[in-house]
Amino acid sequence: MKKNPILLFAAAFLSAFLTGCGMLPADEETPLPLSGTLWRPEELPDGGPAPVPGADVRLIFRVDGKLGGSTGDNRFYGGYRLSSGGGMRIGALSVTWRNGPNRAYEERFLSILRLTAFYSIRGDVLTLLDGQHRILALFRGQAGCADGI
Numbered sequence: 001m002k003k004n005p006i007l008l009f010a011a012a013f014l015s016a017f018l019t020g021c022g023m024l025p026a027d028e029e030t031p032l033p034l035s036g037t038l039w040r041p042e043e044l045p046d047g048g049p050a051p052v053p054g055a056d057v058r059l060i061f062r063v064d065g066k067l068g069g070s071t072g073d074n075r076f077y078g079g080y081r082l083s084s085g086g087g088m089r090i091g092a093l094s095v096t097w098r099n100g101p102n103r104a105y106e107e108r109f110l111s112i113l114r115l116t117a118f119y120s121i122r123g124d125v126l127t128l129l130d131g132q133h134r135i136l137a138l139f140r141g142q143a144g145c146a147d148g149i
Contacts, residue, residue: 031121034082035063038145039126043138044112049104057109059139071109073100088119088128112136 039059041051051057055072061080067090068077078093090113115136118129126139 032124032126032141032143034119034121034126035061037061037126037141037143039069039139039141041109041137042125042140044108045135045137046108046112048108051105052101055102055105057105059113071095071106072102073098074106076110086118086120088116090114090116109137 037060039061041057041059051072056070057072059067059069061067065079065081066077067080068075070076074096076093076095079091081089081091083089093110093113095110112128115130116128117131118133120127120129121141124141124143126141128136128139130136
């Protein structure tokens with residue numbers, strides 16, 4: 001049976017459109033954008049508690065200076081401001097404090113956000129840094145997955 005190239009293209013496009021996340025390639029030359037990307041923590045190098053298995057931890061920055069996400073059991077919202085030289089200040093955060101098994105990790109995660117003074121993006125990796133440029137956290141980004149906060 002001969003395959004119709006138009007149907008094959010349409011099927012491939014629809015499949016890519018429906019999965020959406022991570023469709024955009026990222027490399028050192030073309031980093032993912034800070035806003036509009038779903039950022040998931042890869043590493044919090046301070047050696048504290050890890051998230052419980054299956055915890056949905058995420059961070060989303062919007063172009064209007066707002067951010068939000070999930071710490072596993074709770075959601076958080078706030079604002080951020082960028083400055084020259086890769087500066088980033090995260091303002092006060094509003095958090096839904098439901099008690100759950102991920103509480104120790106959540107407190108650690110939120111304290112890291114409060115300490116953030118700088119950021120950098122290389123490819124699909126977001127690095128948050130403190131005022132002395134020490135690494136606070138590494139996040140892996142997925143383009144096209146940040147529908148909102």
